[in-house]
Amino acid sequence: MENEIKLAAGAMVALGVATAALVVLPYVQARDITPPAKLKPYTDAQMRGRAVYIANGCVYCHSQQPRDRGLGPDLQRGWGRASVPGDYYYDKPHLLGSMRTGPDLFNIGARQPSKDWHLGHLYQPRAYVPDSIMPAYPYLFRIKDAEEARREGDQPITLPPGYGPRIDQVVVPTPEALDLVKYLQGLNHTYPVLPAPAAR
Amino acid sequence: MDSAVISLLGAFLLSIIGLFVFIWSLRQGLLVENPTAASVIFARGEVGRVDDPALREEGQRSLQQAAHPEPLPATDAGDLQARVRADQSTAFPVFMFAAFACFWLLLGSTAGLTASIKLHTPDWLVQQPWLTFGRIRTVHLQAVLYGWITNAALGMILWVLPRLLRTHLHGAVWTLLGGALINTGIAAGIGAIAAGWSDGMEYLEIPWQAGLFIVAGFVLIILPVLFTLVNRKAEHLYVSAWYMVAGLLWITLLYLVAKLPGVHTGVQQATMNWWFGHNVLGLWFTPVSVGAIYYFLPKIIGRPVRSYNLSILGFWTLAFFYGQVGGHHLIGGPVPGWLVTLSIVQSLMMVIPVVAFSINMGLTLQGRMHLARWSPTLRFMMFGGLMYFASSLQGSMEALRSVNAVTHFTHYTVGHAHLGAYGFVSMVLFGAIYFMMPRVLNWEWPFPRLITLHFWLSAIGIGTYFTSLTIGGWLQGLAMLDPARAFMESVTLTIPYLQWRSIGGGLLLLAHLVFVGHFMAMALRFGPMRTGAALFGARQPLEPAYGK
Numbered sequence: 201m202e203n204e205i206k207l208a209a210g211a212m213v214a215l216g217v218a219t220a221a222l223v224v225l226p227y228v229q230a231r232d233i234t235p236p237a238k239l240k241p242y243t244d245a246q247m248r249g250r251a252v253y254i255a256n257g258c259v260y261c262h263s264q265q266p267r268d269r270g271l272g273p274d275l276q277r278g279w280g281r282a283s284v285p286g287d288y289y290y291d292k293p294h295l296l297g298s299m300r301t302g303p304d305l306f307n308i309g310a311r312q313p314s315k316d317w318h319l320g321h322l323y324q325p326r327a328y329v330p331d332s333i334m335p336a337y338p339y340l341f342r343i344k345d346a347e348e349a350r351r352e353g354d355q356p357i358t359l360p361p362g363y364g365p366r367i368d369q370v371v372v373p374t375p376e377a378l379d380l381v382k383y384l385q386g387l388n389h390t391y392p393v394l395p396a397p398a399a400r
Numbered sequence: 401m402d403s404a405v406i407s408l409l410g411a412f413l414l415s416i417i418g419l420f421v422f423i424w425s426l427r428q429g430l431l432v433e434n435p436t437a438a439s440v441i442f443a444r445g446e447v448g449r450v451d452d453p454a455l456r457e458e459g460q461r462s463l464q465q466a467a468h469p470e471p472l473p474a475t476d477a478g479d480l481q482a483r484v485r486a487d488q489s490t491a492f493p494v495f496m497f498a499a500f501a502c503f504w505l506l507l508g509s510t511a512g513l514t515a516s517i518k519l520h521t522p523d524w525l526v527q528q529p530w531l532t533f534g535r536i537r538t539v540h541l542q543a544v545l546y547g548w549i550t551n552a553a554l555g556m557i558l559w560v561l562p563r564l565l566r567t568h569l570h571g572a573v574w575t576l577l578g579g580a581l582i583n584t585g586i587a588a589g590i591g592a593i594a595a596g597w598s599d600g601m602e603y604l605e606i607p608w609q610a611g612l613f614i615v616a617g618f619v620l621i622i623l624p625v626l627f628t629l630v631n632r633k634a635e636h637l638y639v640s641a642w643y644m645v646a647g648l649l650w651i652t653l654l655y656l657v658a659k660l661p662g663v664h665t666g667v668q669q670a671t672m673n674w675w676f677g678h679n680v681l682g683l684w685f686t687p688v689s690v691g692a693i694y695y696f697l698p699k700i701i702g703r704p705v706r707s708y709n710l711s712i713l714g715f716w717t718l719a720f721f722y723g724q725v726g727g728h729h730l731i732g733g734p735v736p737g738w739l740v741t742l743s744i745v746q747s748l749m750m751v752i753p754v755v756a757f758s759i760n761m762g763l764t765l766q767g768r769m770h771l772a773r774w775s776p777t778l779r780f781m782m783f784g785g786l787m788y789f790a791s792s793l794q795g796s797m798e799a800l801r802s803v804n805a806v807t808h809f810t811h812y813t814v815g816h817a818h819l820g821a822y823g824f825v826s827m828v829l830f831g832a833i834y835f836m837m838p839r840v841l842n843w844e845w846p847f848p849r850l851i852t853l854h855f856w857l858s859a860i861g862i863g864t865y866f867t868s869l870t871i872g873g874w875l876q877g878l879a880m881l882d883p884a885r886a887f888m889e890s891v892t893l894t895i896p897y898l899q900w901r902s903i904g905g906g907l908l909l910l911a912h913l914v915f916v917g918h919f920m921a922m923a924l925r926f927g928p929m930r931t932g933a934a935l936f937g938a939r940q941p942l943e944p945a946y947g948k
Contacts, residue, residue, distance in 0.1 A: 203637075204626075204629050204630060204637065204645070207637065207642050207645060207646065208645070208646075208649060210646075210716065210719065211645075211646035211649055211650065211719060212649070214716075214719035214720045214723055215649075215650055215653060215654075215683065215719075215723055217414070217720065217723065217724070218675065218679070218723025218724045219657065219675070219723075221407075221724050221739070221742055222671050222672070222674070222675035222724060222726055222727060222739065222743075223657065223668075223671065223672045223675050225406075225739070226667070226668045226671040226672070226735070226736065226739065227663075227664075227668050227672075229668075229736060230665070230666060230667060230668035233666065233667070254598055254600035255535075255596030255597070255598060256529070256532055256534045256535065256596070257532070257533065257534015257535055257537060257538055257598075258534060259534075259600065259602075260533070260534050260537055260538070260602075261533075261534075263809060265732075265733050265734060267732040267733075268732060271731075271732040271805055272732075272805065272880065272881050273880075273881065273882070273883035276883040277883070277887060282732075282734070283733075283734045284734050285666065285667040285734050285735070287734065288666040288667050288670075288734065289666060290666075291665070291666050291669075292665045292666070292669065293599060293600040293601050293669060294601070294665075294666060294667065294669045294670045294673065295600065296670045296730070296733060296734075298602060298729060298808075298809065298813070299809055299810075299813075300809035300810070300880060300890075301519070301811075301891070302891075303887050325522070326522075326523075329888065331888055331891060331892045332522070332888075332891070333519055333520065333522045333891055333895070334522060335518060335522050335523075335526055335532055335533045335534075336522065336523055336526045337526070337532070338526055338527055339526075339527060339528065339529050339532075
């Protein structure tokens with residue numbers, strides 16, 4: 201080939217076809233998507249919690265896309281029905297994820313509604329799941345003297361015996377930790393979607 | 401209209417158009433083999449002469465003896481002078497990009513090793529937010545993909561293109577500015593990610609505000625490249641030039657579309673995410689590295705590529721198939737079925753360019769493989785080319801639904817990504833840097849044995865890394881698919897494999913310390929006196945100044 205115009209034009213056509221298929225057509229289709237009736241927009245606290253989730257890269261170990269029965273035992277593991285496009289109506293950025301180093305979290309709010317569990321688990325995952333390889337997030341908490349915390353009206357978290365700090369100290373969650381837990385508790389897509397999620 | 405009907409109709413129309421283009425190209429004689437075109441990278445009389453600037457004179461002589469023992473006619477001095485002038489015009493930009501690449505390589509692999517260790521030692525370094533797995537892993541990804549590979553690739557493109565076009569680099573100063581902008585964007589983006597400010601999508605984490613610098617930088621590099629292209633003195637546009645120029649155009653547009661703020665949301669954003677994520681590899685790293693092999697490998701062994709037409713076939717099939725494979729990351733996800741099917745089909749079609757490339761390289765190397773014993777750059781290039789074959793075929797297999805059901809969501813995918821980005825792309829770039837730097841700095845590599853050490857540390861490191869994650873990831877996937885086994889089993893069984901991965905990663909970091917240390921020693925003129933890079937065994941006098 202001798203002609204740089206043909207090279208550039210051919211390269212652009214190739215990219216154009218790919219972009220049409222993977223970006224433009226989905227964009228056109230996505231405009232028809234409506235949110236399921238029972239899906240609520242995120243509250244302010246949940247939005248802040250979602251930002252904490254993104255900032256700390258939770259998405260690199262946890263997916264948010266349970267799959268169909270034909271593709272694995274997601275339903276049997278209690279991760280919920282296969283997700284549909286409408287489930288993500290309010291999501292920006294999307295957090296579908298591509299790894300399951302940890303379990304799928306699309307319905308963690310339904311599976312594990314306890315705030316105390318979430319806070320304690322973030323502080324030290326191995327206190328609840330002995331073999332877990334999830335990092336601990338001590339920087340989302342403050343360790344304070346029990347006396348001082350009581351004076352300031354903090355609400356310390358409860359931890360299984362042996363995982364807390366010194367006897368006269370308590371662990372107090374930061375606002376980020378509380379927001380993150382609000383977001384996790386809100387991850388509940390157990391409502392039914394009708395018609396059935398058929399592949400279009 | 402139903403989307404299934406649209407996509408069927410689209411595929412049909414494309415096939416018809418493709419058929420007519422094919423018939424037209426036959427009539428134009430485009431498919432007739434063109435040996436002259438394959439030889440344009442050589443000066444007149446150069447074919448038969450080996451070239452490996454990483455070797456000292458005696459090394460070059462043994463290499464020449466092994467490749468072509470009979471005496472050769474003299475090489476055209478005018479052609480060589482044109483090449484020397486091309487090299488002089490790019491020396492400073494290439495050095496800048498290579499130096500940036502070395503810096504990011506060290507930072508990126510330190511971050512990568514840290515992230516790897518954290519996966520089996522989860523309570524290590526947890527007090528600092530910026531060191532948490534989710535951030536340091538992302539810092540690693542950005543530093544190696546955009547910092548190391550992109551900088552090294554840009555340096556290589558700027559060095560190779562003027563040689564191919566037989567002219568000097570027009571507007572070199574703009575490429576310097578572009579490189580500064582790109583690296584400002586990368587540094588700002590990595591800092592932002594460490595501080596917890598991320599756009600939140602894989603491969604697109606750098607906040608779009610910092611991304612603006614990167615786009616602007618790419619534009620400032622592509623304009624001088626296009627200007628050099630239209631002012632070329634070479635009649636024929638060698639295949640490496642297509643790969644490199646097209647790759648530059650593609651990455652600029654990809655990054656621009658992907659970073660458009662406020663356009664993409666929800667599930668559509670996920671498809672866009674993987675369109676970008678896979679095309680960074682497919683339409684930037686791959687064409688650039690394949691283009692590099694098409695230039696360096698024939699040059700080192702002194703023999704043109706065997707079939708120029710196969711290289712053309714490889715280029716256009718790569719361009720048309722690779723762009724559409726990204727959807728296979730969403731198999732089983734909440735996206736339209738036609739999109740996933742399209743991507744699976746195109747992933748399998750990728751066998752064509754890969755096999756075309758591999759046959760071509762196999763034929764070109766026929767009877768010359770033993771030259772790798774002498775030439776370190778050839779070793780890197782051959783290893784890279786072989787890994788391109790392996791990782792691309794593996795990728796095509798992974799797109800199959802049955803394989804994907806096991807491997808998706810597991811460490812297997814991570815192993816595959818490293819086989820491509822390291823085994824193929826990084827090894828080719830290492831080889832290119834070893835080849836280029838003596839000509840850039842006009843100084844030979846001070847400690848040639850370190851090149852061999854680097855090669856083996858890298859090869860054994862990536863081998864360990866890939867093997868452990870492939871086995872561990874596969875077992876992890878099987879455990880996850882078995883409803884009778886608890887999810888935690890899929891976690892605990894991977895631990896020994898993750899530890900082996902850290903060992904492999906440690907070897908890679910060691911390799912990089914050797915490489916960067918050697919690079920710095922060369923730049924600071926350490927080592928025995930080694931002025932003047934060997935050119936065909938004998939040192940050539942350089943014309944003193946650049947420009948005419």
